[in-house]
Amino acid sequence: MKKIGTSLILFAVAVLLSFGVTAHAKKDDGHSLGYKADKSDACVAPTSFMRRNHFELIKHQRDITVREGIRHTDNDLAGCVDCHANKDDAGKFIPVNAEGQFCADCHQYTGTTMSCFSCHSTVPQAEK
Amino acid sequence: MSEMIDQKRREFLSVASKAAAATVVAPGVFLHSMADAAPRKEAVTDAVRYGMLIDTSKCADGCTDCVNACDSENGLDMLVKPEGASDEAWDKQRPRWMRSVKIQDNLTGKVSNLPMMCQHCEHPPCVDVCPTTASFRRADGIVMVDRHACIGCRYCMMACPYKARSFIHENVQFKPTAAPRGKGCVESCNFCVHRLDNGGTTTACQDACKHEAIVFGDLKDPNSAVSQALAKAQTTQLRADLKLNTGVRYSGI
Amino acid sequence: MKKMTFTEWGISSTRYWGILAVIGAIIGVAGLATLYMEHEGHWVTGMNNQVVWGLPHVFAIFLIVAASGALNVASIGSVFAKKPYKPLARLSGLMAITLLVGGLLVLVLDLGQPARLIVAMTQYNFKSIFAWNVLLYVGFLGVVAVYLFTMMERKANQHSSKVGLVAFVWRLILTTGTGSIFGFIVARQGYDAALMAPMFIIMSFAYGLAFYMLMLMFTFNADGRELGDKMFARLRSLLGIFTAAIFYFVLVYHLTNLYGTENHSYEAFILMNGGIYTQLFWGGWILAGLLIPMLILFHPSLKNSRSAVTAAALLIILGGFAAMYVIVIGGQAFPMAMFPSHTIIESGFYDGVNGAVATYVPTLAEFMLGLGGLAVAVIATLIAVRVLPFLPATLSDEATDPHH
Numbered sequence: 001m002k003k004i005g006t007s008l009i010l011f012a013v014a015v016l017l018s019f020g021v022t023a024h025a026k027k028d029d030g031h032s033l034g035y036k037a038d039k040s041d042a043c044v045a046p047t048s049f050m051r052r053n054h055f056e057l058i059k060h061q062r063d064i065t066v067r068e069g070i071r072h073t074d075n076d077l078a079g080c081v082d083c084h085a086n087k088d089d090a091g092k093f094i095p096v097n098a099e100g101q102f103c104a105d106c107h108q109y110t111g112t113t114m115s116c117f118s119c120h121s122t123v124p125q126a127e128k
Numbered sequence: 129m130s131e132m133i134d135q136k137r138r139e140f141l142s143v144a145s146k147a148a149a150a151t152v153v154a155p156g157v158f159l160h161s162m163a164d165a166a167p168r169k170e171a172v173t174d175a176v177r178y179g180m181l182i183d184t185s186k187c188a189d190g191c192t193d194c195v196n197a198c199d200s201e202n203g204l205d206m207l208v209k210p211e212g213a214s215d216e217a218w219d220k221q222r223p224r225w226m227r228s229v230k231i232q233d234n235l236t237g238k239v240s241n242l243p244m245m246c247q248h249c250e251h252p253p254c255v256d257v258c259p260t261t262a263s264f265r266r267a268d269g270i271v272m273v274d275r276h277a278c279i280g281c282r283y284c285m286m287a288c289p290y291k292a293r294s295f296i297h298e299n300v301q302f303k304p305t306a307a308p309r310g311k312g313c314v315e316s317c318n319f320c321v322h323r324l325d326n327g328g329t330t331t332a333c334q335d336a337c338k339h340e341a342i343v344f345g346d347l348k349d350p351n352s353a354v355s356q357a358l359a360k361a362q363t364t365q366l367r368a369d370l371k372l373n374t375g376v377r378y379s380g381i
Numbered sequence: 382m383k384k385m386t387f388t389e390w391g392i393s394s395t396r397y398w399g400i401l402a403v404i405g406a407i408i409g410v411a412g413l414a415t416l417y418m419e420h421e422g423h424w425v426t427g428m429n430n431q432v433v434w435g436l437p438h439v440f441a442i443f444l445i446v447a448a449s450g451a452l453n454v455a456s457i458g459s460v461f462a463k464k465p466y467k468p469l470a471r472l473s474g475l476m477a478i479t480l481l482v483g484g485l486l487v488l489v490l491d492l493g494q495p496a497r498l499i500v501a502m503t504q505y506n507f508k509s510i511f512a513w514n515v516l517l518y519v520g521f522l523g524v525v526a527v528y529l530f531t532m533m534e535r536k537a538n539q540h541s542s543k544v545g546l547v548a549f550v551w552r553l554i555l556t557t558g559t560g561s562i563f564g565f566i567v568a569r570q571g572y573d574a575a576l577m578a579p580m581f582i583i584m585s586f587a588y589g590l591a592f593y594m595l596m597l598m599f600t601f602n603a604d605g606r607e608l609g610d611k612m613f614a615r616l617r618s619l620l621g622i623f624t625a626a627i628f629y630f631v632l633v634y635h636l637t638n639l640y641g642t643e644n645h646s647y648e649a650f651i652l653m654n655g656g657i658y659t660q661l662f663w664g665g666w667i668l669a670g671l672l673i674p675m676l677i678l679f680h681p682s683l684k685n686s687r688s689a690v691t692a693a694a695l696l697i698i699l700g701g702f703a704a705m706y707v708i709v710i711g712g713q714a715f716p717m718a719m720f721p722s723h724t725i726i727e728s729g730f731y732d733g734v735n736g737a738v739a740t741y742v743p744t745l746a747e748f749m750l751g752l753g754g755l756a757v758a759v760i761a762t763l764i765a766v767r768v769l770p771f772l773p774a775t776l777s778d779e780a781t782d783p784h785h
Contacts (some may be wrong), residue, residue: 064171066274067266069325071167078305115496119275119310121303138765172584195729210424220731227729231720238629239726249387253567259511260504280493281503282433283511289568291717295433295493311422312493356492366719369565 032082043083044074051106054080058116068084077116083123095122169323173356177195177269177375178319179248179347181314181357184380186252187241191228194243197336198226201320209300223294223309225317226333231381241379243342245317246271246292247366248375253346254284254293263314269347269375272318289367292316304339347375383780385468387533387770390763392603397767402585404760411753414746415490423493431731432713433741437491439705440751443588444484444758445518445559446581447701449552452477452525454616455532456552459545464783465615468773469597470545474529475771476593476762477552478522483516484760487751496773510561517555524548533770550737556582563708570647571712579629585625588701591694594620596599596762598691600772609778610685617690621678624697643718646736650715651707655738658711661703704748714739 032038043050044057061075073079084102085093097103097117109116198236202225209218226245232238248271254263255271262277263284273293280374282347293316300309307321309315320331334342345354361379365372386437390397418425426433455473458466489495502519505512528548531541560581566572594616635652638644652663674693676683683689716733719725728734766772773780 009138041134062276065325066272066276067264068171069168069266069268069321070171071325072169073167117303119300119308119309119313121305125305154449167586184721192729201475207674215423217429218424220605221424223430224730225604227732228727229725229729229732231723231725234722234724240723244732245729255506259509259515260500261506262723277504278501279497281501281511282493283509285430285433286713287566287568289717290719291431295423296428297429298422314493316632350610380545381723 032086032102034096035087036083037102040083044079077120078124081121085123093123097122135205141347164338166327167345168327172268173267174267174269177347178324179269179345179354179375179377180319181343181354181361181363182376182378183244183341183343183357183361184240184378186240186260186339187228187243187380189230189239189241189340191241191339193336193338194333194342195226195228197332198317201332202307203302203309206302206304207298208301211250221295221297223296223315225292225294225315236258242378243379244290244292244366245376246288247290247372248317250373250375252372253287253289253321253370257283257287259283266321268324270319270321270324271316272321275308275310275313275315278313280314282314284314288316288377289370338352383782386774386779387468387471387772388774389768389770390600390604390766390772396603397763400763401760404756404763407756408753408760411749411756414749415753418746418750419490419495425744427744428747429739429740431777432710432741434709435741436706436743436747437679437750437754439486439702439709440710441484441487441491442559442562443705444480444487444754445593445699446556446585446705447475447588448480448700449483449521450587451561451584451593452552453589454593455474455528456545456549457619458548459542462542465612465781468776468781469593471529471532471771471773472597472600472766473593474525474532474548475765476596476758477525477589479758479761479765480589480592481522482520482761483754483756486757487754490750493736510558510565514555514558514562517551517558521548521555524551552585553563553582556585563712566747569712569715569717570644571708571711571715573653574634574637575628576634580627580634583623583626583630584701584704587620588626589619590616590623591697591701594694595691595698598687598760600763601776602764602771606772607775607777609776609781611778612775612781613687613690614685614775616682617678620694620697621684622689624674624678627785628667629759631666631671644783646718647715648664650738651711655711655715658707658714662707662711663727665703666700666707669696670703671697674700685753714741 039042045053056076058077058080061073062069062077063096064073066075081096085096086101088094094101095117097107097114099108132293138201146354150236177253197203204225207222209215213221216218226243228241229244230241246263248269250265250269250316252263252265252271258264259281260275260277260279262279263271264274265271282295285291285295293314296309296311297316299311303309307315319326323331329345331342333346334344343354343357345352347355347358349355350359358377363377363379365374366375426435452473454466455470455477456468457463458468489498492498501515507513524544527547528541528544531537531544537656560578563572564574564577597616598608600606635648638648640755651658653659655662673695677689677693678684715723715738716736719732724736725732725734731737731739731741
């Protein structure tokens with residue numbers, strides 16, 4: 001009984017700690033936020049809000065765009081990619097979900113899969 | 129090239145709207161003549177119904193300009209045959225939104241050329257059969273697939289009387305922002321909806337046709353180019369007996 | 382009738398695990414084939430933009446149709462109150478579940494986006510028969526599970542016939558839904574027939590019963606249980622009648638089609654010049670699947686031979702596969718009539734140029750997926766009968782005599 005109690009407490013502590021660690025996963029240690037994002041002051045919404053809710057924004061927007069045709073928005077996925085993609089030394093865009101890039105940093109740590117980029121472009125594309 | 133056509137259309141429309149202003153000015157016409165390149169801010173409504181008239185007598189033998197333009201606009205020409213696939217098999221599996229078809233009258237032997245794509249029916253069988261509402265008809269008449277909801281069952285492909293839909297059989301390397309696509313979903317011509325939703329008024333195929341065989345526009349606007357062309361020509365729907373009230377009409381066959 | 386006891390399948394441990402190992406190996410290979418197809422995409426299959434449903438769908442639809450038919454035996458016992466069939470009801474309900482699970486597995490794993498199954502379960506277009514089928518199939522599993530419970534839990538026995546009626550009606554609606562997948566398609570000449578739904582129902586009767594008889598005879602033989610001649614004769618006669626009924630439906634379908642000139646090209650395709658489809662129709666569906674079994678099942682001496690009847694049941698199943706292949710794939714291969722009174726002489730998308738039929742060559746991976754579904758159904762049945770008392774201890778003439 002005592003053994004179970006101890007391991008339960010340890011487990012609870014580990015879970016609580018992980019929340020705290022996650023909140024600081026994206027440390028400001030020279031990581032680039034994106035070739036445009038680096039130069040901007042703010043994102044679409046405050047960073048803490050975006051961390052927890054960006055997927056809700058994108059998911060809600062996709063229906064609005066596809067079914068209602070509304071494209072005038074800050075919540076479009078292409079907009080995210082446009083800001084947060086980085087360029088390599090040759091000046092070519094690196095896929096935003098590649099290892100070490102903007103998306104993968106958090107997503108790899110939290111172990112959550114994104115299925116967006118099986119269909120959506122991972123680099124900004126020139127407007128036609 | 130496209131700007132020139134746009135300009136001509138704008139001039140035509142402004143003249144037409146001035147004439148109509150004497151009686152009743154249709155709100156849609158007014159909006160058209162003031163079109164700008166702004167992304168749409170409000171939801172589409174059924175005040176507009178997009179449609180197309182294809183004049184097969186103007187369709188040149190052997191010409192595939194519209195098909196090539198569609199492929200290029202929607203990233204279909206960037207698809208690569210998977211390593212290990214045979215050319216023959218890949219040609220049957222690669223997506224095709226628009227294709228050119230040549231038909232011959234069984235009695236007279238007369239040959240006609242025409243492009244075929246999704247007919248954007250008013251009563252689309254593909255929408256009826258889709259289990260998840262992924263295949264849907266937008267308020268403005270465009271029949272398309274919401275790829276987010278598509279589970280890749282291909283029932284819509286079975287049901288389409290025009291064989292307009294394609295399934296993506298392979299992992300996609302280049303994903304155009306204008307037309308996202310990925311393995312396992314179904315897609316078809318969407319009247320260049322990325323253009324229309326961003327303030328455009330023409331489709332890529334229409335712009336590319338040198339022979340002016342394709343006229344695209346608002347079927348509900350009596351003064352649009354397509355409505356005026358439909359009023360003049362003897363037109364037909366493909367497989368009219370199915371009573372689907374297609375948005376794409378053909379003349380000359 | 383004497384009180385019937387039910388016991389677990391009692392074959393030797395070695396034999397049991399041996400059978401499971403063989404079937405398990407098949408499932409293993411099928412699993413690898415499925416992972417390969419899912420990872421690479423459908424380009425590795427024979428399916429393309431002209432023939433969009435292939436061998437996996439042939440297997441899946443066949444298993445689903447057989448599943449609803451397998452429940453028939455139980456329904457005859459409860460809904461139609463035929464006492465001799467009551468001991469057969471448990472295995473019948475079990476096979477309805479396992480065959481359906483096997484079929485659904487194949488169907489789901491062939492989806493372009495199988496991970497989006499949750500979308501299919503939560504977002505519905507109720508004009509789509511597919512959407513209804515999702516609810517009907519899953520609901521059927523639940524209803525039959527409850528039905529089995531009422532049969533196997535003594536205190537619930539009193540509810541057995543009521544639940545049995547629900548299950549019976551449910552499976553009729555379910556099979557109607559399955560046939561309507563094709564019946565509702567206006568686009569293609571091979572489908573778009575109201576007859577498809579009742580034809581699928583009558584097919585389910587025969588295929589389900591054939592599967593059931595094979596499983597019953599196999600498990601009984603292996604375990605040394607007696608299947609009396611009288612019970613055997615009842616099941617055999619039913620099988621014969623159901624097969625004859627399919628024959629009638631096929632006849633009506635084709636004769637009706639042949640009457641209308643607009644269908645002549647499609648009928649010529651199926652009946653005369655469709656290559657593999659014609660061969661499968663005459664050789665598989667009609668000859669092997671209907672005529673030879675009917676000959677066996679109605680022949681004065683052959684019908685009493687256990688091995689001949691087993692062969693008939695196997696042939697009916699093979700004929701059923703052939704039927705599904707002709708319907709599902711033949712119906713897609715035949716070009717659509719988009720330009721009446723015209724011939725398509727060139728096309729950029731394989732629109733049946735000069736009447737050409739679309740090609741489909743099944744691949745091994747697709748076959749393995751389909752076979753895997755069948756293997757799952759079989760292994761689930763064998764594990765269930767081993768672990769729980771589904772099988773009646775005996776079906777001897779004495780035990781199944783309704784007059785005692």
